[in-house]
Amino acid sequence: MNIPNSIAITPELVAAHGLSPDEYQRILDLIGREPSFTELGIFSAMWNEHCSYKSSKRWLRTLPTKGPRVIQGPGENAGVVDIDDGDCVVFKMESHNHPSYIEPYQGAATGVGGILRDVFTMGARPIAAMNALRFGSPDHPKTKHLVSGVVAGVGGYGNSFGVPTVGGEVEFDERYNGNILVNAFAAGLAKSDAIFLSEAKGVGLPVVYLGAKTGRDGVGGATMASAEFDDSIEEKRPTVQVGDPFTEKCLLEACLELMQTGAVIAIQDMGAAGLTCSAVEMGAKGDLGIELNLDHVPVREERMTAYEMMLSESQERMLMVLRPEKEDEAKAIFVKWGLDFAIVGKTTDDLRFRVLHQGDEVANLPIKELGDEAPEYDRPWLASNGRPALPASDIAEPDNYNEALLKLVGSPNQASRRWVWEQYDTIIQGNSLQRPGGDAGVVRVDGHPSKALAFSSDVTPRYVEADPFEGGKQAVAECWRNITATGAEPLAATDNLNFGNPEKPEIMGQLVGAIQGIGEACKALDFPIVSGNVSLYNETNGVAILPTPTIAGVGLLPDWSKMARIGGMNEGDELILIGFDGSHLGSSIFLRDVLGQTDGPPPAVDLEAERRHGDFVRGLIRNDQVTACHDISSGGLMLAVAEMAMAATKGASLTLAEQRGPVHALLFGEDQARYVISVPADLANFVGASAEGAGIPFRRLGTVGGDRLLVDEIIDIAVVDLVNVNESWFPAFMA
Amino acid sequence: MNSAVVQLPGLNRDRDMVDALTKISGHAPVTVWQTETEIPDVDLIVIPGGFSYGDYLRCGAIAARMPVMDAIRHKAEQGVKVLGVCNGFQILVEAGLLPGALMRNTSLRFVCKEVLLEVVNADTAFTRSYIAGEVIRSPVAHHDGNYFVDDETLKSMEDNRQIVFRYAAGTNPNGSLSDIAGVINAKGNVLGMMPHPENLIEAAHGGTDGRGIFASALDLVAA
Numbered sequence: 002m003n004i005p006n007s008i009a010i011t012p013e014l015v016a017a018h019g020l021s022p023d024e025y026q027r028i029l030d031l032i033g034r035e036p037s038f039t040e041l042g043i044f045s046a047m048w049n050e051h052c053s054y055k056s057s058k059r060w061l062r063t064l065p066t067k068g069p070r071v072i073q074g075p076g077e078n079a080g081v082v083d084i085d086d087g088d089c090v091v092f093k094m095e096s097h098n099h100p101s102y103i104e105p106y107q108g109a110a111t112g113v114g115g116i117l118r119d120v121f122t123m124g125a126r127p128i129a130a131m132n133a134l135r136f137g138s139p140d141h142p143k144t145k146h147l148v149s150g151v152v153a154g155v156g157g158y159g160n161s162f163g164v165p166t167v168g169g170e171v172e173f174d175e176r177y178n179g180n181i182l183v184n185a186f187a188a189g190l191a192k193s194d195a196i197f198l199s200e201a202k203g204v205g206l207p208v209v210y211l212g213a214k215t216g217r218d219g220v221g222g223a224t225m226a227s228a229e230f231d232d233s234i235e236e237k238r239p240t241v242q243v244g245d246p247f248t249e250k251c252l253l254e255a256c257l258e259l260m261q262t263g264a265v266i267a268i269q270d271m272g273a274a275g276l277t278c279s280a281v282e283m284g285a286k287g288d289l290g291i292e293l294n295l296d297h298v299p300v301r302e303e304r305m306t307a308y309e310m311m312l313s314e315s316q317e318r319m320l321m322v323l324r325p326e327k328e329d330e331a332k333a334i335f336v337k338w339g340l341d342f343a344i345v346g347k348t349t350d351d352l353r354f355r356v357l358h359q360g361d362e363v364a365n366l367p368i369k370e371l372g373d374e375a376p377e378y379d380r381p382w383l384a385s386n387g388r389p390a391l392p393a394s395d396i397a398e399p400d401n402y403n404e405a406l407l408k409l410v411g412s413p414n415q416a417s418r419r420w421v422w423e424q425y426d427t428i429i430q431g432n433s434l435q436r437p438g439g440d441a442g443v444v445r446v447d448g449h450p451s452k453a454l455a456f457s458s459d460v461t462p463r464y465v466e467a468d469p470f471e472g473g474k475q476a477v478a479e480c481w482r483n484i485t486a487t488g489a490e491p492l493a494a495t496d497n498l499n500f501g502n503p504e505k506p507e508i509m510g511q512l513v514g515a516i517q518g519i520g521e522a523c524k525a526l527d528f529p530i531v532s533g534n535v536s537l538y539n540e541t542n543g544v545a546i547l548p549t550p551t552i553a554g555v556g557l558l559p560d561w562s563k564m565a566r567i568g569g570m571n572e573g574d575e576l577i578l579i580g581f582d583g584s585h586l587g588s589s590i591f592l593r594d595v596l597g598q599t600d601g602p603p604p605a606v607d608l609e610a611e612r613r614h615g616d617f618v619r620g621l622i623r624n625d626q627v628t629a630c631h632d633i634s635s636g637g638l639m640l641a642v643a644e645m646a647m648a649a650t651k652g653a654s655l656t657l658a659e660q661r662g663p664v665h666a667l668l669f670g671e672d673q674a675r676y677v678i679s680v681p682a683d684l685a686n687f688v689g690a691s692a693e694g695a696g697i698p699f700r701r702l703g704t705v706g707g708d709r710l711l712v713d714e715i716i717d718i719a720v721v722d723l724v725n726v727n728e729s730w731f732p733a734f735m736a
Numbered sequence: 737m738n739s740a741v742v743q744l745p746g747l748n749r750d751r752d753m754v755d756a757l758t759k760i761s762g763h764a765p766v767t768v769w770q771t772e773t774e775i776p777d778v779d780l781i782v783i784p785g786g787f788s789y790g791d792y793l794r795c796g797a798i799a800a801r802m803p804v805m806d807a808i809r810h811k812a813e814q815g816v817k818v819l820g821v822c823n824g825f826q827i828l829v830e831a832g833l834l835p836g837a838l839m840r841n842t843s844l845r846f847v848c849k850e851v852l853l854e855v856v857n858a859d860t861a862f863t864r865s866y867i868a869g870e871v872i873r874s875p876v877a878h879h880d881g882n883y884f885v886d887d888e889t890l891k892s893m894e895d896n897r898q899i900v901f902r903y904a905a906g907t908n909p910n911g912s913l914s915d916i917a918g919v920i921n922a923k924g925n926v927l928g929m930m931p932h933p934e935n936l937i938e939a940a941h942g943g944t945d946g947r948g949i950f951a952s953a954l955d956l957v958a959a
Contacts, residue, residue, distance in 0.1 A: 156846045160877070161787040163748025247746045247790025254745075339745060426848045426877045428935050431752045445940055561940075 008038040018045035024376055031370055039307045039356065039363040043371070046274035046312055047281060050537050053375040056503040057535045060516045068529040070492055072193060078119040078270065079189075080531025081196055082493045084557050088446065089196070090454055091125035092188035094133075094497040094553045096536035100241040101183040105150025109183050110158040110244040114316055116187040117162055118270040121253045122319065124197040124260050125189025128430060129444045130159050132169040132185050133458045133497070133551045134421075137178030139413045139734055144173070147181055148421075149735065154244075155185070156424040161246035162253070165433050166425035167442025168456050170551075173413045174463075179541025184497040184534075186458055186553045190446065197260060199269040199279075201287035201322045201348050206266065208280070208291060208346035211335055212252045212318040214301035218242045219275070219314025229502055229540045248317040248340070255338040256319065262334075264327030271318040277311045279320040280346070281354055285372045290349035295358040299341040307358040322348060382509035387468045391587040391601030393666035402668070402715045405595045407726050409636050409669075410643055412594045416730035438648070439567040440486040440632055443558065453561035457483035457554055461635065462547035464603030467588045469511045473518025473550055474606040478673055480554040481526050482632040485615040486676060488564050488622035489556030494523065496533040496552055501545025503537045511548040512537075519550060525608035528554065565622045568648025569629035570679035576642065576653055576702040577678050577688060580614050583637045583670025584662050590635045591669035604671050611674040617697045618676050626684050633675040639668040639716070641677045642702070646710050647724050654711040655703035664715065679705060737954040739765040739780040742808070744799045747786030747823060749934065756934035757782070760950045770802040775811055780953045783808075785822030785877070785932060795838060795880045796826030805831050817861055817953050818926045822878055825918075825928030834921055834928045835893065836885035841878070842911030848877040852904035853917055853931060857897045860920055862927045865948035865957040871904050872945040874931035881910040881930040883919070890914065896922055901929055 008014070015025045018041055028036055028044050036044065050056060066074035072089055073081035079093035097112025113130065120127050132155050137144045148171075159166050164187065201208075219242035259265060267287065269279040276293070284291035295310050305313075323331055328344075335342035349355075354371060356364035399405035409415050422437040434453055435443035441457040459479040465472030477494065484491040496519060501508040523530055539546040558564055570576070586592055587601020621627045629649065633641045646653055660667055680688050685701065692699040703711075710718050739757050743750050750767070757765045765782070768775055775781060788799035799805070805827075812818050812833060820828035828834045841847055850873055858868040866872065885893065890913065893899055901918035908915045910930070918929030933946025951957050 153845065160846055160848075160879075161746070161748070161790065163786065245790065247787060247792065250748060250787075251745050423849050424846045426846070428848065428875050428877065428932075428941075429749060429752065431755055431935050431941065434940060 010035055010038065010041060014041065019049050020045055024048060027376060031374065032366060037363055039311055040366060042308045042312050043277050043364055043366065046277045047371045048375045052274055052278055054535055055376050056378050056380050056537060057498065057512060058377050059379055060513055063516065064520045064530045065523045066529050066531060068493065068527060071529055071531055073196065074531050075533060077198055078122045080493065080495060081123065082531060082555065083193060084454065086449065087193050089191055089193045090188055090555055091120050091123050091191055092186065092495055092555055093119050093532035094184055094186040094495045094551060095534040096497050096499060097183045097185060098180060098499065098536050098539055101151055102181050104241040105147050106154040106157065107241050107243050109151040109154030111242045111316055112183050112185040113155055113158040114244045114246065114249050115272050116185040117164060117249065118272065120187045120189040121256055122197065122268050122270040123191065124195050125191035126257060127164045127187050127189040128432065129188045129442060129456055130164045130166045130186060131442065131456055131458045131553060132166065134169065134171045135177045135182035135549060136173050137181065138175035139173050141175065141178045145735060151183055152421050152424050158244055158246045160426040162250050163429055165427050165429050165444065166422065167427060167433055167444060168437055168458060170458055171418050171421050174547055176547045179544060180539040180546050182499050182546065182549055184551045186495065188456060188555060197265055197268050199267055199283050199286055201267040201283040201289050203266060204289065204348055204350045206322050206348045207325055207328065207344045208293065208348065209321045209323050210298060210341065210343045210345040211321060212340055213245060213248045213315060214299040214341055215310055215313045216301045216315045217305065217309055217313060220309050220312045229538045242314045242316050244316050251338040251340055252317050252319065255335050255340055258334050259331055262327060262330055264323050264331045265321055266324060267322040269320050271320060273314065275313050275315065281368055281371050283320065283322060284348065284354060284368045290351045290353045290368055291346060292349050292355040293346035293357065295356060297343050297345045299343050307356060307363040311356065380503055380509045381506045382513045383506040384510050385469050385514055388602045393584060393586045393663045393670065396586050396592065397596060398663065398665045399595055403718055406639055406643060406716060406718065408595055409590060409640055410723055411726035411730050413730060414590065415636060415640065417728045418731065419728060420731035420735055434561055434564065435487065435566060440483040443487055443561065443564060445561060451560040451562065453558040453564065455484045455487045455489035455556040455558060458551060459483060460549055460551045462549045463588050465511065465515055465548040465550060467603050469514025469548060470518040471603050471605055473515035474522040474608065475603060475673060476550055476552045477519050477522035477526065477528060478606045478608065478611050479634055480552040481528055482615060484554055484556035485619050486565060486630045486632045487558065488619055489558040490619065491526065491528050491554050491556045493529050493531045494552050494554040496530050496550060498535045499539055499546060499549040499551065500537050501540045508545055515548055515550045519552065522606065522608055526612055563623055563625050565627050565630035567629060567631045567645055570645060570649045570651060570705045571628055572651065572706050573682050574628055574679040574705040575682050575685035576655065576705060577680060578638060578675065578700040578702055579618055579678060579692065579697060580675030581672060581698045582660065582662065582700060583667045583672050585670045585672045586666050589669060589671045591665065604673050606673045614674045614676065614697055617692065617695055618678060621678065621688060626688055627678045627680055629679040631677050633677060635671060637669040637671050638677065643710060643723055645677060645679065646720050647727055650720055650724065651705055652707035652709045652720050653703055653705045654707065656713050737761060737780065738778040739782060739954065740768050740775055740778045741765045742768050742781065742783045742804060744770040744788040744802060746788040746790050747784055749785035749822065749932065752934050753782055753784035756937050756950060760937060760947055761954050761956065768804060770804045773803050773807055775807045778816065780817045780819060781808055781811060783820040783824030783827050785824060788823055788827060796823060796830040799827045800830035809833065812926050815925055819862065819953060820928040821932060821934065822930055825930055826880065828926060828928045833926050834919055835889050836883055836919065838880050839882040839884055840880050841882050846879040847909045849909060850875050851907040851909055851931065853901045854904050856902050857900045860900055860924055860927065862949050862953045863900060864952040873936060873943055874933055874946060875935045876909050876931045878930055881912065883912040883916040885913060893919065898922065900927060
């Protein structure tokens with residue numbers, strides 16, 4: 002019996018596919034006739050915001066993407082960066098926000114699965130994962146359920162697949178009540194001369210479908226992810242895919258085995274918009290047409306229509322162009338791993354994307370135009386006015402500094418994330434040198450005696466909201482700083498830009514400002530963006546999320562035996578602040594969490610100082626002059642020192658001699674380009690002299706020792722009390 | 737001394753195990769795919785950790801029915817040492833080579849952390865390099881490590897000194913009965929344990945407490 006592919010195209014149907022009347026007219030002009038139902042689905046999949054970047058492309062082009070170490074910039078499945086010795090690191094970050102809100106476990110799990118697939122599609126074995134998670138207010142009725150599901154989903158997929166999760170972020174803010182953020186990062190290792198790309202080459206070659214079977218799950222997922230939510234979102238649950246990490250692990254091994262044989266000409270994973278997007282990309286990039294015969298697609302449901310097969314987002318699937326003479330060898334590998342292997346089409350020379358089903362041609366579209374001619378918008382945008390200056394002298398001092406510090410240490414956003422990361426396998430593969438809880442995750446490069454990679458994911462959304470440009474700069478600077486704090490040289494980054502509805506000029510203004518800030522910081526710090534993802538329409542009932550451009554970066558440690566850790570300080574060491582004294586309390590967590598105010602501009606980022614201070618600290622670490630290092634970010638100097646003391650379970654005695662400016666700004670100010678280092682006492686004078694010689698501002702803070710954290714007469718807290726407060730919030734919240 | 741590492745789809749600590757055995761013994765173990773019906777002559781067969789067959793149905797249940805398991809059973813009967821770690825332990829239990837069952841952690845959550853293990857029996861072929869009562873560090877990483885066995889079997893296991901590792905007081909991560917972390921068969925040549933000694937064998941891991949198990953099993957320590 003034939004499965005119907007013909008459904009009348011009505012304006013309602015066009016609108017339901019997320020296409021505007023203008024966009025539909027563009028389709029009519031392009032193909033000179035009314036599209037078939039399947040073709041409408043294909044256009045909707047290719048032209049939605051998620052796949053086409055139609056609102057952001059114009060601005061993304063302004064980002065620096067090149068550098069001496071960049072092997073592959075944006076445009077492929079992931080970025081590729083040289084790490085010497087013929088090795089390279091392949092990495093990307095991608096959002097799975099909308100699905101994770103609708104179905105937290107599967108949404109988060111398939112987010113992890115998708116990013117892992119992006120990495121191994123390029124021929125790299127995944128070696129590290131991170132996750133930047135943002136949830137609504139802790140007292141919102143859905144938050145606990147979402148935290149529980151997302152964390153279990155991230156762990157469920159990554160643990161089973163077998164990649165260590167070495168870092169990430171978890172934050173709460175009421176602005177994420179209706180739209181949580183799940184940004185998944187993965188990095189893999191490959192040889193620089195064995196990178197696989199999606200560009201098809203050669204006419205008449207077999208297009209091969211590999212991996213899991215196609216079902217109806219996720220049909221229309223990318224279109225769903227390109228719209229705002231309203232009260233009917235529960236109805237969207239069927240558009241969330243279901244993950245199978247077991248199949249993905251088998252797919253990884255089979256793909257890497259197959260790549261060794263020399264059979265693979267081009268490879269593209271099926272992610273958003275599944276078969277449609279992967280086939281079009283492979284053909285369009287190689288200036289070739291693609292013909293698919295859906296009768297050969299392995300399916301796990303009966304009577305699937307061409308439309309459903311083309312738009313299915315079933316997970317753990319790959320499309321490849323293979324050398325015909327290697328077909329049998331390739332098939333044997335996939336059979337060994339229990340995976341499907343089917344020739345579903347061929348490359349052609351006519352630049353058409355043709356889809357056959359049951360003897361009918363259900364789609365025949367110009368392949369280049371599907372991707373390249375996607376609408377691109379220069380949407381109107383409104384620059385943020387920023388906020389007036391807020392001098393620290395206008396901000397109240399706390400009555401009790403002990404209470405203020407304990408409040409910050411135990412607050413929802415600063416409390417220990419142990420409850421979360423103990424659900425992730427952080428040690429699998431045996432190469433994790435620094436696990437979550439420090440400045441950056443560090444993973445040893447397998448097979449090399451001393452090399453390691455550092456990973457960090459950062460953004461401070463409250464800064465971006467207050468000033469998108471400075472906030473964008475700060476996200477990059479903090480990521481660069483966290484990587485530097487281990488002693489690593491930051492190499493490159495990936496960006497995951499999460500914003501509201503770009504059709505609103507003020508939201509578009511946030512996006513534009515943040516991208517400009519990111520671009521400026523990446524240029525100044527030689528920290529190019531090599532891959533990325535944009536997630537827009539993160540709004541519910543007209544309320545947008547905090548603008549959240551997550552930056553995830555990678556750094557290289559030539560010799561991990563000299564790496565610095567947050568908790569490495571020893572009894573008798575001296576603590577030294579590198580950078581200026583704290584002075585800026587605008588948009589700080591002291592203001593928000595202690596005084597309950599949201600006000601003032603974010604700290605300005607002096608990129609020149611950022612670079613000089615960071616280079617200086619990295620030099621000290623590499624010369625083995627530092628026992629511990631931590632960057633100063635939210636919570637300022639005092640929270641940084643408290644975190645170092647907790648990690649080392651050692652006390653310290655600090656003095657603020659000759660301070661200028663208010664004490665609360667000195668302790669809690671969030672001024673940028675700063676670190677706290679711990680150095681052996683006999684090196685302290687030398688380190689001070691080096692800083693002076695290099696023109697680096699510093700302050701000698703005091704000595705490590707005892708079991709209490711002391712600051713002159715104003716702070717005196719037992720480290721064990723800090724630890725208890727810091728560790729208790731999350732388990733108590735989730736209990 | 738030669739060793740073999742079993743590979744099944746979904747296992748994911750096979751590379752960690754191969755790496756540990758290579759570093760400790762000085763040469764790489766042979767790897768044995770699930771469909772093989774014969775295992776080469778080795779002194780130690782290791783079933784590593786992971787999620788064989790996705791842990792679908794029940795952890796280890798599908799793997800326990802693969803052809804390679806008959807070969808392992810045969811070797812075990814001949815006295816060859818068999819070590820199952822994490823999923824490997826679950827597979828050995830499902831295959832009937834070890835008593836008991838491994839249930840969901842009482843927290844119902846996956847747990848990855850470092851725990852302390854008490855070496856209860858230091859007279860086995862796997863623990864000779866430790867001292868009875870010694871407390872060693874070890875990471876765990878599992879969702880289903882909650883060991884259970886009926887009272888009668890537990891009693892006989894205790895009488896036969898089959899409890900090899902216990903989680904030290906206060907560090908039981910999964911609710912295991914009697915804090916059991918690792919058990920051995922009555923004959924003394926098949927050991928199953930939930931913790932991952934292979935992830936604590938060198939300075940980069942932050943310690944070497946796990947080496948003793950491999951050094952013992954590979955006869956790299958004085959008897």
